[in-house]
Amino acid sequence: MLAISVAGLTYSHSALVPPSLLDVCLALPKGSRSILIGANGAGKSTLLQILAGKRLVTAAGADIRVKDRDVFRDSPPGVTFLGTEWAMNPVVRSDIVVSAFLDSVGGYRHKERRDRLLDILDVDLDWHMHQISDGERRRVQLCFGLMVEWDVLLLDEVTVDLDVLVRDELLAFLKNDSETRGSTILYATHIFDGLNDFPTHVAHMRFGTFVTEPSAWPITQESSLAAQFPPATTLFTVALQWLREDKAYREALEKQGFKKTRGARRNELTTRLYHLILKRSTANMTILTKDVVHQLELNLPAISFLRDFSL
Numbered sequence: 001m002l003a004i005s006v007a008g009l010t011y012s013h014s015a016l017v018p019p020s021l022l023d024v025c026l027a028l029p030k031g032s033r034s035i036l037i038g039a040n041g042a043g044k045s046t047l048l049q050i051l052a053g054k055r056l057v058t059a060a061g062a063d064i065r066v067k068d069r070d071v072f073r074d075s076p077p078g079v080t081f082l083g084t085e086w087a088m089n090p091v092v093r094s095d096i097v098v099s100a101f102l103d104s105v106g107g108y109r110h111k112e113r114r115d116r117l118l119d120i121l122d123v124d125l126d127w128h129m130h131q132i133s134d135g136e137r138r139r140v141q142l143c144f145g146l147m148v149e150w151d152v153l154l155l156d157e158v159t160v161d162l163d164v165l166v167r168d169e170l171l172a173f174l175k176n177d178s179e180t181r182g183s184t185i186l187y188a189t190h191i192f193d194g195l196n197d198f199p200t201h202v203a204h205m206r207f208g209t210f211v212t213e214p215s216a217w218p219i220t221q222e223s224s225l226a227a228q229f230p231p232a233t234t235l236f237t238v239a240l241q242w243l244r245e246d247k248a249y250r251e252a253l254e255k256q257g258f259k260k261t262r263g264a265r266r267n268e269l270t271t272r273l274y275h276l277i278l279k280r281s282t283a284n285m286t287i288l289t290k291d292v293v294h295q296l297e298l299n300l301p302a303i304s305f306l307r308d309f310s311l
C-alpha cells in the first residue's frame with residue numbers, strides 16, 4: 001500500500017513566479033523512510049507543505065494523496081508536519097511553561113511517549129518558552145509534534161539545530177517507531193552525517209522535479225542507484241555528487257544563453273524558467289532564443305515578464 005502518492009503536481013507560489021514544482025510524481029510505500037536531497041530552492045519544502053495540506057493546489061490534473069486520501073478534499077488523519085517556521089511563531093516565544101505547553105495539546109494523554117521524548121530530547125518541563133535557546137525550542141517542538149503517534153511524518157529540516165547526541169537518539173527513535181508501527185517518514189535535510197542507516201529510500205530533486213525518484217537504500221549490486229554509485233556508497237558522498245551535478249547543470253544552462261543577471265535570485269528565476277520552457281517545448285528544441293520566448297509568451301501569459309530577462 002502507498003502512504004504517499006502524487007501525480008501531475010505543478011505548483012507556483014504566485015501567478016507571477018515560475019512553478020516551484022513541475023509535473024511531480026511520487027509513490028512512497030507505507031513504512032518507508034525517504035530522504036529528499038536537493039540544493040537550496042529545489043522544491044523540497046514546497047512539496048512537504050503541500051503534502052501536509054498547508055498549501056492549496058488548484059491546478060487541474062494534480063492528484064495528491066496521503067494514506068490514499070485526497071489531502072485537500074478528504075484530509076487524512078495521522079499526518080504530522082514539522083517545519084522550521086514553527087519556531088518563528090510568537091506564541092512559542094511567549095512566557096509559557098513547557099509542561100503547560102505540552103499539556104495544551106494533550107501531552108498528559110500520551111504520557112509514556114512524551115516522557116520517552118523528553119528524555120531523548122533532553123527537555124525540561126520547567127523551561128519557559130521565552131527563555132530558551134533556538135536549539136532548545138526546537139527540542140520542545142519535536143516533543144510537541146512527535147508525542148502523538150503519527151502514520152505519516154513530514155520533516156522539513158527540523159534537526160538542523162540539534163546537537164549531535166540529541167539528533168542521533170532522535171533518529172534512532174524515529175527509525176524504531178517507523179519499523180514497529182509501519183509508519184512512513186519523508187525527510188528533507190542538508191545534514192547527512194550519521195544518517196546512513198536511517199532511510200529505506202533516497203531521492204534527488206532539482207528545479208522542482210525528481211531527477212532521481214525515491215530509490216532503495218542502501219545501495220547494493222541490485223539497486224537502481226548502482227548505475228550511478230558503487231554499492232555501500234555513503235549518503236554524504238551521494239549528496240555531494242548530486243549537488244555537484246546540480247551546479248554543473250545550472251552552469252551549463254547559463255552557458256547556453258543565460259548571462260548572469262542582477263542578483264542571484266533573478267538568475268535562479270531565469271534558470272528555472274528556462275527549465276520550464278524546455279520541459280514544455282518540442283523535443284528537438286534545445287536552445288532558447290528571444291524569438292522562442294516571444295512564441296512562448298503567447299501561450300504562457302504568466303511568464304510574460306520573461307521579456308525583461310537578458311537572454
Ligand SMILES: Nc1ncnc2c1ncn2[C@@H]1O[C@H](COP(=O)(O)OP(=O)(O)OP(=O)(O)O)[C@@H](O)[C@H]1O
Binds near residue numbers: 013
Ligand atoms: N512564499 C514563496 N513565494 C514565492 N516563491 C517561493 C516561496 N517559497 C519558496 N519559493 C520559491 O520556490 C522554490 C522552491 O523553494 P523551496 O523552499 O521549496 O526549496 P527547498 O528545496 O526547500 O530549499 P531549501 O533547501 O533552501 O530549504 C524556490 O525558488 C523559492 O524561491
